[in-house]
Amino acid sequence: MTLSESALGADWIGACRDAVAGLHTVLAEAPASRERVVETGTRGEGGDHTLVIDRDAERAVFAQLDALHSAGHRFTAVSEERGEVDYGGGAVRVVIDPIDGSLNAKRLMGHYALSIAVADGPTMADVAFGFVHDFGSGEEWSATRGGGAWLDGVRLDPALPERRGRDGKLELLGVEQADPQWIAASLDGLTTSARRLRVVGAIAVSLCQVAAARLDGMVTLRRCRAVDAAAGQLIVREAGGFVAFPGVGDPLAAPLDVAPHAPVVAARTAATLAQLAGIPRA
Ligand SMILES: [Mg+2]
Numbered sequence: 001m002t003l004s005e006s007a008l009g010a011d012w013i014g015a016c017r018d019a020v021a022g023l024h025t026v027l028a029e030a031p032a033s034r035e036r037v038v039e040t041g042t043r044g045e046g047g048d049h050t051l052v053i054d055r056d057a058e059r060a061v062f063a064q065l066d067a068l069h070s071a072g073h074r075f076t077a078v079s080e081e082r083g084e085v086d087y088g089g090g091a092v093r094v095v096i097d098p099i100d101g102s103l104n105a106k107r108l109m110g111h112y113a114l115s116i117a118v119a120d121g122p123t124m125a126d127v128a129f130g131f132v133h134d135f136g137s138g139e140e141w142s143a144t145r146g147g148g149a150w151l152d153g154v155r156l157d158p159a160l161p162e163r164r165g166r167d168g169k170l171e172l173l174g175v176e177q178a179d180p181q182w183i184a185a186s187l188d189g190l191t192t193s194a195r196r197l198r199v200v201g202a203i204a205v206s207l208c209q210v211a212a213a214r215l216d217g218m219v220t221l222r223r224c225r226a227v228d229a230a231a232g233q234l235i236v237r238e239a240g241g242f243v244a245f246p247g248v249g250d251p252l253a254a255p256l257d258v259a260p261h262a263p264v265v266a267a268r269t270a271a272t273l274a275q276l277a278g279i280p281r282a
Pocket of ligand 1: 054080097098099100101102
């Protein structure tokens with residue numbers, strides 16, 4: 001076994017659960033919105049203003065990565081605030097959003113999540129493990145490549161169907177990056193595709209809703225970053241759904257780095273995926 005294979009075989013779900021415990025502490029120390037709106041004064045690698053809770057959440061995750069590295073595992077971390085961090089190189093990439101849905105976390109609204117993906121190559125197709133912990137619902141979502149997707153220890157049924165109304169439109173479509181001007185730019189495509197929209201406000205969590213067929217599909221209205229989508233996209237695919245990153249060539253060719261490359265689209269059927277991928281964007 002090579003070192004990089006050994007890194008893939010580390011106890012990732014254990015590390016993720018320990019990171020969740022660390023994030024619970026960070027969030028408990030900033031229980032109110034007035035504490036959660038405090039910014040560090042810097043911007044993350046993704047370009048957003050970094051909140052103190054983002055920074056502290058990332059520290060909690062990196063404490064777990066430090067421990068895995070000390071135990072002999074080699075990998076490269078890709079995280080929302082710190083960017084790429086070398087833990088000895090090799091092919092394994094660990095793609096982290098310490099808090100997906102920071103705006104929800106800051107405003108104490110609904111869903112926000114820790115998202116961690118582990119890959120043995122450079123693209124979305126190479127993700128071998130995905131983990132999303134939703135601090136709003138308390139739900140733990142995970143998937144292993146070829147091993148199915150799991151919600152709180154129960155395997156998700158890959159045969160779950162989509163729902164469409166009598167008019168043929170999807171019953172419920174998730175929309176992320178819901179800036180009104182971007183909704184306006186995609187309005188015709190959204191109107192012909194869906195009866196109702198839901199804006200969760202966290203890409204990883206929206207993807208998980210498609211995995212469980214609570215949403216019939218989801219779209220981002222702009223290019224997303226790998227840290228937002230890497231874990232959730234595996235969870236959707238292992239739960240029988242379909243995912244594409246339109247505009248990067250192969251549907252899953254989006255790179256696992258810090259730059260935004262492509263929107264992400266997910267659905268329960270290949271036909272719906274193609275329909276949603278074709279919605280024009282700003
Ligand atoms: Mg974040």
